[in-house]
């Protein structure tokens with residue numbers, strides 16, 4: 537089994553959650569060095585300082601990849617922590633803070649990644665934004681724009697900028713959501729964007745297959761990350777979502793890391809245009 541990277545920012549005050557999380561094991565992460573199956577690979581992960589992106593970044597580094605993480609500037613201390621773990625894994629790590637709702641920054645992010653790593657073999661469009669509202673009438677034009685620009689525009693502009701640098705054997709991975717298939721009644725705009733991510737993965741996979749570039753997505757269910765306690769979501773909603781899955785609990789970011797590794801390391805080399813569900817048994821990818 538894949539070793540679990542450390543978790544971050546876990547608001548332990550949510551009643552009952554800590555004990556639900558206990559079964560997630562620590563597979564000796566301190567001594568684990570990885571098998572080197574991503575040695576020589578160069579990864580760009582948006583939202584790499586936190587939650588699912590953080591788990592993927594640490595896993596990639598432990599498998600030998602050099603990693604650039606993108607993140608919002610106010611999350612510098614989280615990014616520093618991840619960069620330290622990447623370095624401890626023996627890989628090179630760089631942080632590029634900035635706001636991906638800006639197309640200019642998306643292009644800068646890619647250009648600076650290429651400058652730092654010498655190229656890109658693994659692009660993970662993972663950063664995301666969500667807001668929960670009781671009614672469609674409660675979404676302001678400004679709030680709608682942030683969700684669209686973070687979740688739809690940014691993956692589009694980042695991928696477009698990265699494309700000239702991707703060689704055969706490269707991979708693109710998109711973090712979608714079970715919300716694409718089974719939307720909640722209060723995540724209107726977010727669910728729209730996550731369905732858009734699925735369509736983008738599938739059309740890109742068709743276009744890039746002949747070039748030897750694979751494109752896949754991951755559709756998480758309720759995963760215990762800061763996203764789930766932000767944007768108007770009640771603090772205990774994640775616990776309730778988790779209880780409603782066949783596994784009966786929310787997931788931990790580390791439980792998804794091995795999917796991101798497998799999609800990047802070439803071991804699933806005949807898989808493209810696919811969405812991998814990691815939702816405790818819910819959802820219909």
Ligand SMILES: NC(=O)c1ccc[n+]([C@@H]2O[C@H](COP(=O)([O-])OP(=O)(O)OC[C@H]3O[C@@H](n4cnc5c(N)ncnc54)[C@H](O)[C@@H]3O)[C@@H](O)[C@H]2O)c1
Nearest residue numbers: 583586587588607608635636663664713756758759761763
């Ligand atoms: N946590 C869940 O239950 C869940 C479920 C399904 C899908 N997802 C998806 O997983 C992905 C990662 O989310 P997470 O749960 O790890 O949340 P998180 O809050 O831990 O991470 C979100 C990341 O996105 C980055 N980000 C947000 N807005 C940005 C912006 N404008 N510019 C630059 N970076 C920005 C943040 O810096 C942060 O690193 C998202 O796409 C989210 O939609 C999460």
